[in-house]
Amino acid sequence: MTPSTFGPYTFDHAMPDTLADHMHFQHTLQHTQNPDDIRARLADGRTSYQHLCQMHSARGLEATWANGAGAGRIVVPHIRDGLEGSGLDALARHLAATAADKRLILDGERAPMQDAPWLAAGWVLDVHSAGASIDLSARTWPTDPRVHERPASDLLAPDLLELYAELVTVGKIGDTGETDPAVAFENDLQDEEKRLFVLTESGAVLGAALLTPAPPGRGRGIHMLGVRPSCRGQGLGLALHAHLLAVAAQTHSKHGSRQGGGTNWDNHPMRRIFERNGAVLTEQKQFIRP
Incomplete structure (x- = not known):
């Protein structure tokens, strides 16, 4: 400069x-x-x-x-x-x-x-979001027997596509800003270190999330892909998020907004999940130049 x-x-x-x-x-x-x-x-x-x-x-x-x-x-x-x-x-x-x-x-x-x-x-205000930071050493979170890890290559498996089809009727897929799964997960499918976690009940996929890699001692990234709208209000999102925090805490000391902890500022249900699982929320604004 x-x-x-x-x-x-x-x-x-x-x-x-x-x-x-x-x-x-x-x-x-x-x-x-x-x-x-x-x-x-x-x-x-x-x-x-x-x-x-x-x-x-x-x-x-x-x-x-x-x-x-x-x-x-x-x-x-x-x-x-x-x-x-x-x-x-x-x-x-x-x-x-x-x-x-x-x-x-x-x-x-x-x-x-x-x-x-x-x-x-x-500058133009493009996205108004909430960043979430969690001290993974401060407490413990329960694992959920309904949550299972699957290969990241399963992101476009038929039962996951059924989940996305329901999610896009009310919004985007997770925090990607996309509605087409092939576009939303293009980079994730090429990353062999990404870990996919799926919450199932009676053989049906009710929710899914990704755990992304980060160096030990830094934040572990959690990306909530979503819970079926027809099943919301039952604590499934809270349980899925807590399960991933429990997994992340095995190898990492924190989870932060720069590693994927966040949601839209007006997404009050997700903000409540973060807060109930011990997150500290900070306001974030994203600007672009047209």
């Missing part, structure tokens, strides 16, 4: 001698990125200092974010407490100029939930 200024604000990127400040700021805002992982990615070329961006003012570091190469990636800015008004305006305009091909996520743990600066800079 070529250093630039916007009023009293300066934009540049981290350097070897400023990397510690960059990571300290992220940890202050409960950033989930492992600092050792950042160093490893820098060392083997998976990222570069040019991608670790930051914004300064006279009071010091105001915001940090990663702006990787390639369209379609996401940018999650970590904004210092108290940055308002002209500071948010400057950040929103700078990102509109330098990350317009990315999706921008504001997370309530890391940024103020103010729409106006982003809308004024040309």
